[in-house]
Amino acid sequence: MTMSVIGLDIAKCVFHVYTIQADGKVIKKMLRRQQVLAFFANYPVSLIGMEACASSHYWATELMGLGHEVKLLNAKHVKAFVKGNKNDFNDAEAIFDAVTRPNIRTVAVKTVEQLDIQLIHRLRQEAVKRRTALVNQIRGLLGERGIVIGQGVSQVRKRLPALLEEAENALTLLSRAAFAEQYERLLAVDKEIKHYDQQISQLCQANELSKRLAEVPGVGPLIATMAAGDLGKNQHYGNARHYSASLGIVPRQCSSGGKSVLLGISKRGNSYLRTLLIHGARSVLRTCHHKEDKLSLWLQQLMKRRGFNVAAVALANKNARILWALANKAERYRMAVSA
16 A cells, blocks of 8 residues: 655644545645644554754654654755745645655654754854854944954953953943943853853763764864764764765765866755864864874875865864764774874
8 A cells, every 4th residue: 555645834823734645636634733633643644744844843753653754854945846826735735746756855853852952052052143243242332432352252351351440541431331231241141151061061971972973083062962963863864975965065066068077065954063063173183283193194184285174174074974974883983093
């Protein structure tokens, strides 16, 4: 018996179902949120396609618990199948058409543990963005008064208290009070980020996979936990190259007529994890000059030929593949030694 296919357009309160029965009859149905699980509990086991969006991992887990097979699709891959005007039933039909394609790329369904890891990372990332915006605002406002502070959070932390104490500058009583409040806000955000860093370190030690991933050079608690939250049991990516490609650290192609042209990295997929991997690789490059292990010697030669930034991306690509292998084989990292 062939499994039926359903396109499910999810939302906060109203859901839309699209499917075609064996006799060719098109079925369209609108469901309220409280009706969804009851409907699919009484429906024959099916392949259900959904867009990967807010609450999609929750619904995928619930529907899989009812025995259905669920595939989460990237919204940009579904858009190509939309016919006519934008409405919910057309979206459900587009999902139905997309999920039946043989080579469609899917998004892995995250477990609760993976979602918890990503939750802390997203909260930390948002706090870092707030700190960056606050520091840039302070520097800009001081610049209007002829006071220039160098770039970076550390420069503001160091210079601003001294400026507030200095009597012979362009700051008025009102502006001093305002900048003092901004400095207190900066200290509060610093404390918040430190709290998230401590939570991430604890998550890294508590998670068996992230502990093993953290042994890779250039991989610390941030990368290890985020990669563990992304890979999980690693049943989604076919091989290491597929995983590095999903992070956007492989070359783009512009090929035609049998001629292959490789460009810069694609920058697709998880930009946050890609950024962490490249920053981690840069830290390894800065300390590899006087080392004699196989990895350091390779990096030294690569930097001579292609430069620092290309070597950093190359190591980030290599580390992404190593992380996939460690998750796939359940092994510990073994550093290669020079012959």
